Amino acid sequence: MTLSADIRAATQQDIALIQRLGRETFYETFAASNSEADMQQYLEEHFSESRVTEEVNTLCSQFFIAYWDHVPVGYLKLNWSAEQTELQDEDALEIERIYVKSSHQGNRIGQALFEKALQQAKSTAKHYVWLAVWEKNEKAIRFYEKNGFQAFDKHSFQLGSDKQVDIMMKKLII
Structure with a gap:
């Protein structure tokens, strides 16, 4: 029997899990490339119970x-309308986060989450999907390029005291 990822929409009951x-997953992905102080500051600011509760309860995010x-081994966060972090284009869907535990990478879970994002974009008649990825996260950049994303801009991302550069990428929905 071959296992595959089961993707479920999160609810308020999933706040602690998210x-x-x-x-x-953020720590696993970025700790080796950033200072412990910057990592802890980011985790406290962006993954506090109040912050995650607010995000889960936002109407234009899922x-x-x-x-x-x-x-549970990974998750996806989507934004549309004014909740998008950068573009805020009514014709677009933003993939703000897509993370899989390192212990489960290689099982096509990231691909399943990505396909869920595309399904959501198509079902809501979006013209394109976009995201921002750290310029030093070569594995993620390759994944997005393999899935048809193209770079179109850059923006700054603050991780603790470190100002970093994200590559903004998009994929047209046909």
Whole structure:
């Protein structure tokens, strides 16, 4: 029997789970390339219970959780309309976060989350999907390029005291 990811829309009952997954996957992804102080500051600011509760309750954002063999292993956060972090284009859907625990990477869970984002974009008649990815996250950049994204701009991203550069990428929906 081959396992596959089960993707479910998150609810208010999932706030603590999203908070935990967010902290864990962000730390796994970026701790080796950033100072511990910057990482802890970012995690406290962006994955506090109040912040995650506010995000889950936002009308123009939605979280999805990926389960592998009934265990939560990743998540996706989408934004549209004025909730988009940068463009705020009514014709666009933003993938703000797509993370999978390192222990489960390679099982196509990130791909399943990405496909859920495309499905949401198509079902809401968006013209394109966009995201921002750290310029030093080569693995993620390759993943997005493989999935048809193209770079179109850059913006600054603050991680603790470190100002970093994100590459903004988009994919047209056909």
